[in-house]
Amino acid sequence: MPYVEISAVCTHPDFTGKGYARALIYNQIRQLRASGKLPYLHVRGDNTRAYQIYQDMGFVTRKAMIMYVLNNAHIIDNQYFKANLNMSKWNNVLIYFH
DSSP, rough: OOOOEEOOOOOOOOGTTHHHHHHHHHHHHHHHTTOOEEEEEETTTHHHHHHHHHHHHTEEEEEEEEEEESOOOEEEETEEEOOOOOOEEEEEEEEEEO
16 A cells, blocks of 8 residues: 655634644545545654644554754755754654554
């Protein structure tokens, strides 16, 4: 079964807790499952609110992982380049719909 990532689900702070993200994700899950695909996503380890929502929706943890994010990087000739490169380390969790 092919896996498809649900990515960049964000809610403006003024609109959290109203179910908008949950409705959007459920819609994506229905469409993906109807086409024979299995949705998955990543969530920051410290984003406990989103992580709990995803678990409540039926996502299960596949693997904890670490991601490195380049801050203030500029792309030049298809390469990341920046003097005094600043990198962040995020604890992430890979979860898939069960």
